[in-house]
Amino acid sequence: MQSFPKVKLIAVGKVKKGWLREGVEVYLQRLPELEIVEIKDSTPAKEGDQILSILKGGDRLIGLSEEGQTFSSVGFAHFLAAADSNSLVFVIGSAAGLSPALKQAASQLLSLSPMTFPHEVARLLLVEQLYRAKTILQGSQYHK
Numbered sequence: 001m002q003s004f005p006k007v008k009l010i011a012v013g014k015v016k017k018g019w020l021r022e023g024v025e026v027y028l029q030r031l032p033e034l035e036i037v038e039i040k041d042s043t044p045a046k047e048g049d050q051i052l053s054i055l056k057g058g059d060r061l062i063g064l065s066e067e068g069q070t071f072s073s074v075g076f077a078h079f080l081a082a083a084d085s086n087s088l089v090f091v092i093g094s095a096a097g098l099s100p101a102l103k104q105a106a107s108q109l110l111s112l113s114p115m116t117f118p119h120e121v122a123r124l125l126l127v128e129q130l131y132r133a134k135t136i137l138q139g140s141q142y143h144k
């Protein structure tokens with residue numbers, strides 16, 4: 001069984017739709033290693049500055065963007081397992097996306113699909129894939 005790192009998700013804006021909030025909550029309860037920090041939406045440039053200002057030294061920023069790298073779920077699990085510290089910080093932008101400066105500062109961009117999703121849907125998809133990754137590393141039956 002491989003260990004699962006602590007991960008942080010910085011998300012711009014709230015999940016307003018109850019059915020999506022409920023879904024995110026289900027995976028959050030199953031994944032105590034995940035902390036979600038929400039910041040208020042403004043402009044991508046201001047949001048980017050705020051996100052960069054709350055990062056700690058050594059944090060590894062992973063920006064969620066449809067332009068990023070795609071993984072299989074098993075590949076994503078191995079990527080997480082290889083992150084040898086508890087410093088992974090994922091960031092999901094607002095409807096206007098991530099600022100160029102934030103994308104530049106990210107050590108990597110992660111795509112959930114080449115298609116574009118609302119940020120609330122992207123949050124649910126990411127937390128499910130993080131939970132799935134944990135179950136893959138634990139060898140449990142969730143991932144088939």
Ligand SMILES: C[S@@+](CC[C@H](N)C(=O)[O-])C[C@H]1O[C@@H](n2cnc3c(N)ncnc32)[C@H](O)[C@@H]1O
Nearest residue numbers: 064065066092093097111112113116117119122
């Ligand atoms: C409506 S999208 C913004 C789309 C905008 N055109 C852009 O340039 O990012 C809102 C946020 O959801 C996330 N997102 C949406 N679709 C995604 C995907 N396929 N892969 C990864 N993240 C995605 C991104 O973080 C994005 O900033």
